[in-house]
Amino acid sequence: MFYFINKIILGTLPFIPKNIIKAISNRYIAGIDDEEALKTIKKLNEMNLSATIDILGEHTKNVDESDNITNRYIKLYKEISKNNLDCNISIKPSHIGSDISLETFTKNLALIHNEADNNNNFLRIDMENSTLTDITINAFKNNYKKLKNIGIVIQAYLYRSEQDINNLESGMNIRLCKGIYNENETIAIKNPKKINDNYLSLLDQSLKKNIFVGIATHDINLIEKILCLIEENNFNKKQFEFQVLYGVPMKKTIQKLIALKYKVRVYVPYGDNWYEYSMRRLNENPNISKYVIKNFFTKNFYK
Numbered sequence: 001m002f003y004f005i006n007k008i009i010l011g012t013l014p015f016i017p018k019n020i021i022k023a024i025s026n027r028y029i030a031g032i033d034d035e036e037a038l039k040t041i042k043k044l045n046e047m048n049l050s051a052t053i054d055i056l057g058e059h060t061k062n063v064d065e066s067d068n069i070t071n072r073y074i075k076l077y078k079e080i081s082k083n084n085l086d087c088n089i090s091i092k093p094s095h096i097g098s099d100i101s102l103e104t105f106t107k108n109l110a111l112i113h114n115e116a117d118n119n120n121n122f123l124r125i126d127m128e129n130s131t132l133t134d135i136t137i138n139a140f141k142n143n144y145k146k147l148k149n150i151g152i153v154i155q156a157y158l159y160r161s162e163q164d165i166n167n168l169e170s171g172m173n174i175r176l177c178k179g180i181y182n183e184n185e186t187i188a189i190k191n192p193k194k195i196n197d198n199y200l201s202l203l204d205q206s207l208k209k210n211i212f213v214g215i216a217t218h219d220i221n222l223i224e225k226i227l228c229l230i231e232e233n234n235f236n237k238k239q240f241e242f243q244v245l246y247g248v249p250m251k252k253t254i255q256k257l258i259a260l261k262y263k264v265r266v267y268v269p270y271g272d273n274w275y276e277y278s279m280r281r282l283n284e285n286p287n288i289s290k291y292v293i294k295n296f297f298t299k300n301f302y303k
Helices: 002-015 016-030 034-046 062-081 100-117 130-147 163-165 190-206 220-233 250-260 272-284 288-295
Strands: 050-055 087-091 123-124 150-154 173-177 210-215 240-245 262-270
Touching: 016 123, 034 050, 034 062, 034 262, 050 062, 062 087, 062 100, 087 100, 100 123, 100 130, 130 150, 150 163, 163 190, 173 190, 190 210, 190 220, 250 262
Parallel strands: 050 087, 050 262, 087 123, 123 150, 150 173, 173 210, 210 240, 240 262
Antiparallel strands: none
C-alpha cells in the first residue's frame, strides 16, 4: 500500500502548498533561528537529555555561503558554552563547501573543529551520500590527528562499513545509523532485516575495538536487540550513548533507556532551509512518507 502512497507523494510534491510541508516538518525541526534552537536545547537538557545541533542545509554552491555557514557554527559553539548547554555540533561536508572544492571544505572544517576545541566541545561530521564517503572519512582522520574531539558517521546499509570500521583506531568516535540515502544495490544492503543484522554486527565490532558509538536508531525492535547485545557482552556504559532525532515519538523507549542509566542524545536540526531539507529528504527517500504518515497525529514528545 505504501508503495502507491510513495508514488503519489513524489508525483504531487511540487504542488503541495508550502504551509502543509511546514506543518509536517515542524515536529522534526526546532525553529528557524539560533535563539529558537538554543531554547529547545535547554528544554531537552532539563529533561536529562543531551543534544546535537545541526543547521539545515546542504550542497552550498559558492564560497561566501559556505563561509557564512562556517561562521554561524563558530558562533554556535560560543553560545553553547555561554549558556552552559549539554550540546555538541554536527555538520554536513556539502554544507561547508565540499561541493565547491576540497580546499574550501578542509579550511572551513578546520575552523569549526578548532572552535569546538576552544570551547571544550565536540564536532561530528555527518555522512551524506556515497559520493562523499571517502572525502568525509579522510577529512575526519586528518583532523583527528590534530585534535581528538571529532567524530564521524558510519552507515549500516553500506557494504563497505565493516572495512571502514576496521580502518578506524581504538578510541575514535562514531555515530552508527542505518542510512537514509537511496543508494545503488551494488553498494548498499536493501533488505531491512539484513540492514539490522549488519547494524548489530557493526556495533559489536566497534565496541569490542573500543570505539565510542552513538547508537542512532528509532527501530524499537532493533533497540531491544541492542540492549541484549550490551548486556551479554557487559559493555561499559561509557563506551556508547543512544541517539534519536528531535520530534520522533520515542517517549517510552527514552524513559526506559534513562532508567537503565544510559545516556540519550537528541539530534536537533533547525534553520531557514527547512523547506529545501524536507523536500530533498522526501525525494531522496520516499519511504519516509510511511514514517511521516504513521506519526503525524502522534503527540510530539519534545514540545
